[in-house]
Amino acid sequence: MSKNPLNDLGSSLGDYLREQRQSAKLSLRQLSELAGVSNPYLSQIERGLKRPSAEILQQLAKGLEVSAESLYVKAGILDEDTVTERPRSDVRRAIAEDGQLTARQKATLLDVYESFVGTPAATPKTRRSTTSKAGTKTPQKEK
Amino acid sequence: MSKNPLNDLGSSLGDYLREQRQSAKLSLRQLSELAGVSNPYLSQIERGLKRPSAEILQQLAKGLEVSAESLYVKAGILDEDTVTERPRSDVRRAIAEDGQLTARQKATLLDVYESFVGTPAATPKTRRSTTSKAGTKTPQKEK
DNA sequence: GCATTCTGCTAACTAGAGCAAGCACAATGG
DNA sequence: CCATTGTGCTTGCTCTAGTTAGCAGAATGC
Structure with a gap:
């Protein structure tokens, strides 16, 4: 299923975007016009060659009429739990x-x-109550 | 010809960050180390000279032990309603x-x-956005 | 046949995020 | 008094997000 052999950049987002665009019966240029981004760039995003900023994701979400949060989750900048979990x-x-x-x-x-x-007894070491799990899937590349 | 070279890039985020850092008794270098960003860059962010990406915001949130979402809101990439609503x-x-x-x-x-x-002087905020943000996603985009 | 107009993609470039090195100044303390 | 260490900030650079211009192929129609 992984159609991207060695695409290092996150591809799930691109796949999701292309999927959404096609099911909305929009061409690259149509969506790019709607979202206010250039069509070559959109193409590269969908193929996972470029990593869009949150601003771009916001505009794409608007053009696709999906929630920006869902794109953020796919892009890895929002934790899914913080959105779905109640x-x-x-x-x-x-x-x-x-x-x-x-x-x-x-x-x-x-x-x-x-x-x-009292403090949470079950934890001997002071368990950090981090606001988000953060460590889950944040593949930062150190270079 | 209004010389406005250093446009104020919405310094509300920077102000907030600096505020949080100082009340956490952290120096620029300490936080930059904790968050894994360079200290000059952090300085520029706090003064509103640079606009950090979501990834950087995520790391800063972790270093400051605040939620990443709150920073996103301050940065304008997340709508406050979507946060307060959930x-x-x-x-x-x-x-x-x-x-x-x-x-x-x-x-x-x-x-x-x-x-x-402070005590809630007036109504904190009762405004509810009317658009469909019910679930996580509502892509009703069938034509 | 050949123009036109779609589709997506490649190439070359510009702007700005983000970095390492180093500066000026204040506070320690030897 | 000067050396050290802390603070934040400036400089100059690299890398990549995001752009405009243009390319090759699939459908239309003339």
């Missing part, structure tokens, strides 16, 4: 994801909370 | 629904939280 309200998580608190305030607040309910 | 990761709500805290503890915790972010 966690019960968890104080720790809510604190971690809060947009107004500073990092220090978060630490303080979490401290207070855990002074009440 | 799990409703609201600290107040999470505290209220917590099963372990006593009522008194809840009041205390909420007090601390509001000492940080």
Whole structure:
């Protein structure tokens, strides 16, 4: 199924885009016009030769009438869990994801909370409550 | 001829980043090391001179221990509605629904939280976008 | 037959993200 | 007093995202 033998760049996104475009009965030029990107570039994106920025993905999503988030997930810049998952309200998580608190305030607040309910006992080492898993599939190439 | 060489590239993101970094008591170099980006670049991002990609934002989020989504919103590549709409990761709500805290503890915790972010003066935000963003994707694009 | 107009793709180029090296200044402390 | 180490910032460079111009082939019609 992997039609890309050694295409190092993420291909799932390109495949998905081409799929969406074709099922929408749009040509490369049509979509490129709709999305406001050049058609050769779109072609290269679909074949996995270039990695589009979030801005471009946004425009493509608009042209394709799909949610930008779904493209972000495919592009690996958004974790699928953060989109689909619907966690019960968890104080720790809510604190971690809060947009107004500073990092220090978060630490303080979490401290207070855990002074009440205790720290997660099952974890001997201080388990980092990272906001997103981050380490899942982020193939950064160090060069 | 308005000399506007260094156009302010929407420095709200930069301001936010610097704010977060400083309240986390991190120097430019410390955070840049943590996030795996160069320190001059981070400096330029914070001053709004450069516009970081989503990948960089992801790494910065990890280093700052904030959610990547919040940075995306600040950077303008994610709509705030799409974030606030989902799990409703609201600290107040999470505290209220917590099963372990006593009522008194809840009041205390909420007090601390509001000492940080302030009490909700008016309506926080009730605006709901009307467009279909129901699930993750709704590609009804059959012609 | 040959023009036209689609389709997607290649080539060459420009702009800007992101980097390493190094600068100026403040605070330590020997 | 000067050496060291910390802070943020400037310079100059590389690499790639994203562009415009143009190419080869499949369908139309004349």
